[in-house]
Amino acid sequence: MKFNVKPAALAVAAVAAVVALSGAAHAQNVKVAFIEGLSGPFGGVGQNQLKHFQYAAERFSGKQANSGVTVEIVPMDSKGSPQEALALLKKASDEGIHFVAQGNGSNVAGVLIDAINKFNERNPGKEVVFLNYAAIDPDFTNSKCSPWHFRFDGGVxxxxxxxxxxxxxxxxxxxxxxxxxxxxxxxxxxxxxxxxxxxxxxxxxxxxxxxxxxxxxxxxxxxxxxxxxxxxxxxxxxxxxxxxxxxxxxxxxxxxxxxxxxxxxxxxxxxxxxxxxxxxxxxxxxYWHPNSAQSQIESLYTGFKQRFNEEFYTVAAVNAVRYLVAGVEKAKSTNAAAVAKAMAGMKMKGASGEDIEMRASDGALQQxxxxxxxxxxxxxxxxxxxxxxxxxxxxxxxxxxxxxxxxxxxxxxxxx
Amino acid sequence: MSTLNGVSYGLLLFMLSAGLTLIFSMMGVLNFAHASFYMLGAYFAYQVSSWTNFWVAFVVAPLLVAVLGGLFERAVLRKTHRFGHVAELLVTFGLSFVILELVQLVWGRTAVDYRVPAALDGALFQLYNANFPTYRAFMMVVAIAMLLALFLVLRKTRIGLVIQAALTHPETTEALGHNVPRVFALVFAGGCALAALAGVIGGNAFITEPGMAQAVGAIIFVVVVVGGMGSLAGALIASLLIGLMQTFAIGLDWSFIGALKSVGVEVTPESFGYPLWKLKLSQVAPILPYLLLVVMLIVRPKGILGTRDD
Amino acid sequence: MTDSALRPLYFKPRNGVRIVVWSAFAALLLLLPLVARSSFAQTLLCATGIAAIACMSYNMLLGQAGMLSFGHAVYTGLATFVAVHAMNRVGAGWWLPMWAIPLVGGLAGLAFGVVIGYVTTRKAGTPFAMITLGVGELVFAGALMFPEFFGGESGVSANRTAGAGWLKDVGITFGPQLQVYYLIAIYLFLCSAAMYAFTLTPVGRIANAVRDNAERAEFVGYDTRWVRYLVVMASSFFAGIAGGLTAINVEVATADLLYSVRSGQYLLFTFLGGVGFFFGPLIGSVLLVFALVVLSELTKAWQLYVGIVFLIMVVYAPGGFAALLMLNLRRIKYGEWRKMRWPYAGMAFFGAIALWGFAAIVEMLYQAQDAAVTGSALSVAGIKLDSATVSSWVLAMAVLMVGAFGFEVWRRRFKRVWDDGEERIAEAIKKAEAAIV
Structure with a gap:
């Protein structure tokens, strides 16, 4: 593995190994609903981001990452509309998917945060966690902050x-x-x-x-x-x-x-x-660009280009998947509430080799x-x-x- | 400078709305897919110019779109003629969906790299230390040439006379041995070609992407209504008016607060309706055409040069 | 000759039939949640119910008065915003039961109809269509300029469980989706009845006259503009109720509710459902939710399919699905349907084959575009294909051609039988009419 930051998070690698040896671990499958506009005139960006998530799931979960946790991305087309996104949120939870990724458009993100807060309050035990990879309205980590929302992009x-x-x-x-x-x-x-x-x-x-x-x-x-x-x-x-x-x-x-x-x-x-x-x-x-100083980024960039012939851009997708995998491993459960608790405050190495932390006090990734x-x-x-x-x-x-x-x-x- | 910007933008709007007006005045059909043909023109020009060069595309792309438009008229639009104008409008409405999807299927969902040719890149002259781009001048020349050509074809040539006759007296014209349906197909194809021509020269000046049809769609309808339904001269005036109005409005930081202040009324954030008063003219510039539409309808419902009042 | 043959062209049902149809509608609304148990299915039902009110209110314009509007979402959307603000007031202690929120939306819709309709109804026909489009753009652009009312791009959210009232004391909080569904169902039933009643009023009748021949209506002495204005106001009231229900259903109002795309959807699906019949928009609303939620999950090409189906319907069946249904019902009534069983079966068989071939080509095109992500393999209706192999393309095209050829053969046969039947029905009608005279 060229990427010298071990994907499955160094901190838990040892634990995972021990658990694997003891035979107690069974392969855990985590589904993430990727709710984004995927069709129509503005579908281009969504399709490209979807590739990022799929690429991240391939490389940083399951076999390739030596992890017992496999992330599966389930694309859902919101057509960029907050109203559609809400319907898809219900669909996701109906299908037993408790993790939602979205980022294009603070309008959709704001609506999702609000809906997830309400949903989790009304449906204890079926909580949903929101992995926000690009909606950077600072309100989301200030006045509107939520324990269910994690933002992997930098705020305005x-x-x-x-x-x-x-x-x-x-x-x-x-x-x-x-x-x-x-x-x-x-x-x-x-x-x-x-x-x-x-x-x-x-x-x-x-x-x-x-x-x-x-x-x-x-x-x-x-x-x-x-x-x-x-x-x-x-x-x-x-x-x-x-x-x-x-x-x-x-x-x-x-x-x-x-x-x-x-x-x-x-x-x-x-x-x-x-x-x-x-x-x-x-x-x-x-928070990243193809010519960022650290050399290990190259493998992300070139690997993605080889796979899709498109530009790698959204490191936040990689970080979201890595945090999710590490969170599941740490919580030893795919229960969304437990994973959320595990992810809050978690530290790991970022794509540029820096120390990144999911700040517990507001759910904003420090990078x-x-x-x-x-x-x-x-x-x-x-x-x-x-x-x-x-x-x-x-x-x-x-x-x-x-x-x-x-x-x-x-x-x-x-x-x- | 602003005047030049406004006029050149207005002329582009006119190129766009000319085809629409032409089709409407001749056939009574409101071609909802008109902006889609504009988009097709830009994409065809991109494709052809990437194989050959811009000048070939400049000629070929509008012709290709004209052929497509003519085929559509023959194969689909003609069949709905008997159901009335609403059905004709709906058919073109459906077509705009299909064209949008097909464009995305062929050229992808993001912008394509359609550039201004090197010969026309750069500045023509300087004015108040700002450049006036050569390409803008080129756009203006093309638009004016098109205007003249349109006028000559309609008024002075045999085809133009037949078209005008077919409009008012289709049966008589038919009886005189002219193929009226073919005339209609020609008109429709011609209108589409005009839209495509606007696409060829607008696509690289602005941006060639799947959203471009939607972006101009509503505004050209405003031009046509404000100018007066079916009036080419009205469309020209309305285009220039809208082009200039938008350009100048952006330069002006007026707001109601300022206006009220000058007559001695102080507005504070606590005043009723503050969000409305604080808006600056430059902020609302892009929606001014729609406001113009509303005002026009109240003051003069038939449009600037319109003749019909329904 | 039975007297049912006396009313040949329209199924003008007698009161008995009417009662049966409406009772069946009520029973259907009541029992649907028994079939749709999952919360997603209930969400779909709610969305359909709201869309049904919106589409029917749209049809008051298009079907009844012949006004083609591209700005109907303005009324539903603005009403949602007003309703959401009202809900927040309820949360802050206003006395207003939650079930009355849709009425607030309706009144808001009416108010906007009064203002906006005053401008738009100055014109009819095609100019009216363009003006509604322009006004729609104006309102949408305005929404982002006034974040104080429209809440910026995150919109305004509210809580439907807020407030008090006797309903709450008996356990109806509107928290569970099922309770929301029944609220929507009740409104849907009442609004349908009210809108149906509207078609029978003098205004509704004159609207038909204005649609069919504005000049003549004018000549007889009606002010056509005033008629259009009245219809817009009535329509916007019901559109507002749909908007108010949206506020309760999703608890958030966002600017995209006002977007022209949504107006276009109302138009498209109302038309597909059928503008000539009162129940046409109901079919349309089911299709709308199906296309937007179900079809768009099945295939990326959904917009292409919808566009093509729309084109075909406008050209060959401008009456929409409702008209197709009614034409076949008429066949059954005159005992002409049996002869068409085989042509129908033949067309359905080859049509399905052609459809598969066409869908396979479209899906492979889309798959080829994104082959890097999801690979080139795909399956269309259970049959595995690969967009990277020539054989798949040849297969799909061959199937399409076989299907299209067979379809055409059967279509001609069908046309013969159909025209033949139409003639006989026309004759029967003529005879019946002659019998009365």
Whole structure:
């Protein structure tokens, strides 16, 4: 096994071995309902994430991982709709599935958290645990925190902490323009950017703070014109998907020279759309990227590419599966409540070799954060390009988990 | 600069809505799948240009879409003609679903890499230290050329005269030896080709992905209604109006709070309806066309240049 | 000649028949949960019941008044938001029993119908369709701009077990799904009855006239716009009840309830069910839930199948499934059905073969697209295929061709028998009419 962090979690490997020897262990099968939009215009991202989970389950559970715990991913198509997701949650629990994975869209995640809280209260003994791999609304680990919710991505606050940490030392930044989609994520990006920049770089001027309706803008050139008029040299944007690609294309076409600080430049499809237009001017903050410093990541990236011919991106899927396997092994049971208890506070090695911890007080995974630059591939720093564009991400700043950690206001209800 | 941006966006909207208006005014059919043909145009152009080059795609893609459109008219749409306009609309509604699925089946569910050709990449000139992209100018030229061509074909050529005759007096035209159903098929194919042409030049300026049809679908209907059902000139005016309105609105940070302040009324977060007052004009810019639609319906239900009042 | 032959074209049932049909409907609603015991099955039933009210209210527009709307979800969705806020008020101590929440939704729907309908009903026909689409987009985009009311993209949630009342004292808390089902069933029954009654009122009748010939209705002296406005208001009231029930059923209102895709679904499935008959939308709502929940789990290509079925239905059977059913019932009544047994059997046999071939090709296409994840092997109706082998493709195409050929042969035979029968029925009707004169 090339991956030097033993998948089944070093801490429990010995225990598992002993149990296996004693013959008391029988193979345990854990089903995870993967509730995501898998069809329709926005199904592309969901399908890609599903591959991540399937790949993670193959490599980090069962035979390949020398574990008695086998994770099986059961895809369920929510079509991106919270209402459909709720029906599927019921279906999953009917089929005896007590673990749910979801991440695309804080709207669905918020609804799921709420529904799972209610469901677990009304159906003791049939509890459901939510593995959130990408919905990063900080409320989920603060005011809305739940003992049944575990988030494997970094919150908006953690990500902006890393981003502003980098921006702090970029002396060229003078006028910052904030542009986002008008929904809670875009609003939070705007709020935290202003707060953190005011602290770290009081000299920087915020020359624009703009929200536009999500997915409604076809032509971004007027926004670019506004940025140019405001003399902005830096843009912080929470935009994703077409809204991000269109923005950067419009900037290039209009000759806007400023830099873009983004969250989702690496999501499937977006690198293709950005292409050369974004070279050396698009930055992304994430907990991982293909050219992250640690070499062991390569096997994840190349293995996934060999298997599916797509880009590996979502380490959170791997971590979710690893935590689930370790949780089941530690609890010696597939009972969701027991596994939840076991996962809370559990520590292991992250994909970049750092020490990660599922913080018990709010259910947020504490992990490192990268700021990376979109640049021409080649050379040791940018080994892999993205989606055959000839461009890839280069690390320009890395924050250790303890540096990226953010305080929480969560008053966690007692874990049952 | 904003004016140029607005005009170029407006002209693209016009290219999109021209085909729709054409089909509607000629056949009375509201082609719900019109935006889907726009998408097909973009995808065909992507495919053809990846085999050959952009200029070949520029010619071939609209023709391919026209053939598909004509076939659809012959094989399906004609059969529903006797059930009335609602059935015709529903057929195209169903078609838009099928096209969307087929596009995803062939080209996948994410964006494809359809780029502006190198010859048209870059800036044409500079204005207030902002570039005006060559490609935008190209889009404007194509749109205007299309407008002129459309006008000439409809008014000055034999085919155009037959089409107009077939519209008002189908039986007489038929009696004169013209094949009216074929004329209708031609019109439908032509309308689809116009949508596809917009797709060819819009797909790389913006983005070519399965969601693109949905993204423009509603707005071109707004253009057609605001301009007046079935009026090409109305569609042109409405497109430019919407293009300019959206572009300029983004540049303006007006809100009701500011307006009220200037007349001496202070609005605080405690005031009634604060969420509405605090919205800035730039924030609502993308939905302004829909507001325009509502206002238009109240003030002048037949549209800018519409003739019918039903 | 029996007198039943006197009412040939429509099954205008006498009161006796009517009572039987409605009682059977009530009994069905009452007994369904005995069959559907799992909580998922009950969830499906609840969703179907709500969809049935929504589709029937949609058919008031489309079937009764000929108004094609692309914005029906605006009424159901906005009503859900109002209802959820009302539920939270109940939780905070308002005096309002939980069972009345759908009525709150209905009144909210009516209020929005009054406002929005005022604008949309200025036009009829195709422009009306486009305007509803535009208004739908406007409301949807607006929803994300006012998080104070719409709760942003996470929506607004509520708790249906909140509040007090005598129902609670007898153990009806609406916590268990079954209790919610019966609430929905009661509303469904009452709303169906009310909507049916509406079709018999003068307004309902004039709406039909406006649908069939607006000019003539205008000429006779009716203000067609006013008629359209009234129908929109009535329809939005019932749509609002469906929205209120949604609030109780899922306990959360999210912006996607307002999305144009949902409006499109109401249109699509109401049409598939059949717009010409009162019970058509009921069939439509069953199909809707089946397609969205069951079919979409079975196959990734579900949207393609739905789209194609829709296209075929619009072209060949614009009356929807309800009309197909009624045409066959009429055959039975005139004793013409027996002759069609063999053509039907032949068509069903070859149709199934062709369908398998077609489905196999579609499924293999989809499988080939995602072969890297799930492998190239798949099975269609129990028969194993592999999208990576030529033999599978040849097999599927051969089967499709055989099936299509056989189907066409039987279809022609069927058409002969059918047309023949239609002629005789028409003659019988003529004779019966002549007998009266």
């Amino acid at each position: 606050d953690m990500k902006l902490e890393a981003l502003t940490n980098y921006m702090k030392d970029e002396k060229g930044i003078k006028n910052v323009y904030i542009l986002g989609q008008n929904y809670s994520f875009g609003q939070q990006v705007s709020k935290y950017t202003k707060e953190m920049l005011a602290k770290k770089r009081p000299d920087v001027k915020i020359v624009g703070d703009e929200l536009h309706p999500m997915g409604q803008v076809k032509d971004f050139s007027p926004y670019i014109a506004k940025m140019q008029a405001a003399n902005a040299d830096t843009v912080v944007t929470g935009n994703w998907g077409a809204d991000l690609a269109l923005l950067i294309r419009a900037a290039n076409a209009a000759g806007f020279k400023g830099k873009f600080y983004t969250f989702y430049a690496g999501v499937i499809g977006t690198p293709t759309a950005i292409g050369a237009a974004g070279a050396d001017r698009v930055y992304m903050v994430s 490192g954060m990268y700021v990376a630059e979109w640049t021409k591939a080649g050379g040791p720093a940018v080994k892999f390009d993205q989606e055959n564009t000839g461009f890839g991400f280069k690390t320009v700043r890395y924050l250790m988990p303890e540096q990226a950690a953010m305080p929480t206001t969560c008053k966690m209800p007692k874990r049952p």
